[in-house]
Amino acid sequence: MNTLQLVLGLTLSLGVAAAEKKTSDEFDDKRANQNQKGDVIVQFVGSPSQADLNSVGVAKSYHPGINGAVFSLTPVAAKALANNPRVRYVSPDRTLHADLEYAQPTVGADLAYSSGWDGTGVGIAIIDSGVNDHPDFNDRSSCTTSRLVYKENFVVGENTTADLFGHGTHVAGIVAGVGKCAESNRTRTFRGIAADSNIISLRVLNAFGAGTDSAVIAAINRAIVLKSTYNIRVINLSVGRPIKESYTTDPLCQAVESAWKAGIVVVVSAGNFGRFATTKGYGTITSPANDPYVITVGAMNDKKSTTKSDDLLTTYSSKGPSIIDHVVKPDLVAPGNGIISMRAPGTVLDTLLPGNIINRSYYKNGASGLSQYYFNLSGTSMAAPMGSGAAAAMIGQNSALTPNQVKARLMKTATKAFPLYSTITDPVTGITYQLQYDLFSVGAGYLDVNAAVNDTHVMSTPSTTPLSPKVKINTTGKVTLDSQSLVWGDTSIWGQSLVWGNQVLVSGSSLVWGDTLVWGDSTTVGYSLVWGDSLVWGDSLVWGDNVVYAQYQSGDQ
Secondary structure, eight states: OOHHHHHHHHHHHHHHHHHHOSBOGGGGOTTSOTTSOEEEEEEESSSOOHHHHHHHOOOSEEEGGGTEEEEEEOHHHHHHGGGOTTEEEEEEOOEEEEOOTTHHHHTTHHHHHHTTOSOTTOEEEEEESOOOOOGGGBOTTTSOSBSEEEEEEOOTTOOOOSOSSSHHHHHHHHHHOOSSSSOSSOSOOOOOTTTTOEEEEEEOOOTTSEEEHHHHHHHHHHHHHTHHHHTEEEEEEOEEBOOOSOTTTOHHHHHHHHHHHTTOEEEEEOOSOTTOGGGTTTTOOOBTTTOSSSEEEEEEEOTTSSSSTTOEEOTTSOOSSOTTTOBOOOSEEEEOSSEEEEOOTTSHHHHHOGGGEEEGGGTSTTOOSEEEEEEEEOSHHHHHHHHHHHHHHHHHHOTTOOHHHHHHHHHHHSBOOOOSEEEEEOTTTOOEEEEEOSHHHHTTOBOOHHHHHHOOOOOSSTTOOOOOOBEEEOTTSOEEEOTTTOOTTOHHHHTTOOTTOSSOEEETTTEEEESSOSBOTTOSSOGGGTSOGGGSOOIIIIITTSOOSOSOOSSOO
8 A cells, every 4th residue: 555545545444534533633732721612603403492502602693504503612511512413513603814907808708798787786795804985996987876786794802893904995996897997098997806796894804804613604504585675696715714624514505505505606715825835825725715515716817918828826826635535626717816806995905015016107198196096905805805806707698597507517618728737936935836727726627707698508407406516535545526527528428528628637747637537647746635634723823813805915926
């Protein structure tokens, strides 16, 4: 048995054990005070009765979407709940963080827009740091009526819906900025992917870009409740945190699945840990991007051109497979580097990154000085709203589309032409990164909005959920897709049009889209590093306290 087989076998067995446990391993941390109370999320078996809640304590908040509630408990009390037959799983209320003039034509959004597919009437819930008013959030015909139709705060202890961080406003602009109302007579337009959609702002991140699981779960539930009122068909989550358990018990993942099953497309950023040297960025997908239901988006560098031919994967974009469950992620890639969108003056990001403010001369002849309207950010946080905007454009074109159909069409129509490898040297650190374009890096391909909007293929079994597949290792040490989860290649569903193209997976160093192996012995990237249990990283190893919205800003990265 080789090292890869041994280590993967270990992590698979650990995964089974974790799935059977009813309490998170974090409660066993020897560094934690076992008698100090903290907020925990308790998921019950079915909808809890008042007696169920009382058996745990006084609930601080209730989250029906996951049959859960938040309580203040010590680690000792939390672990004791494993003996309660009505309790399904207990986890800490964890902390998470926030994770276009060239990008729009690069992904074909300008062609979809010119055909009138701009997401008109579709509501998109931006679950982020809030969204501030901006002229480009007004209607495109008269620039007088705001499309920012609803705001609510879920940050405990704060009483404002304002974006104090500056992240959510920027994300909303990538989805829905109209690109014409802020200033006239411009040479460049920073228009969002679905420029006539409506914005529902659900604030879950504070002024420093930090939030909690429970806040995001509450916001997701509110989006479900408000679905019919504002025609909410898409949720954008440009946030994330490390994976701590299987998606089958992770409360964040269970919440996004509840939204999906309620008929709302959920798009999530992949994470910004692609530079994690130990694994060359593999195995760094964050939660809830690891959930097989959602559309997970990684980041490309569009090179400030309107074609895809020169575009490269960013070095920071997180890669799959997900730890514990080994789900193939991301599902797609989209532009995420140096994206110009809405500025929120006076916010934390605006203050910390003055060099990211766009000079007016860049987009308006004869103008000078810094723009009060536009700002530049990088990260998978910027790539996810590209996917959200695409989903809104598709639904605006055909309101009958289900989340399953949207995901399948986006992945099927994604551009699948990539180089085998690319090499990028960071001009600041001097570190050189070699990137391999496999399905753990770029998923099913590069977002193509126009192709997705115009695609008419349907699954022969529409009820089939296009779950992102898992990977497994066979007795010879070859890593392959789990056929049990591979609905994509089923000819009864797709006929001759495969989501992954004619050549699907990585086979050694010769093919990017081979049709049998994910990784073979000849793969140039150290595949054995992906599976080790050392990838279950601690907070200090990868994450730290730094905001992950845009860790890498320098040059073409």
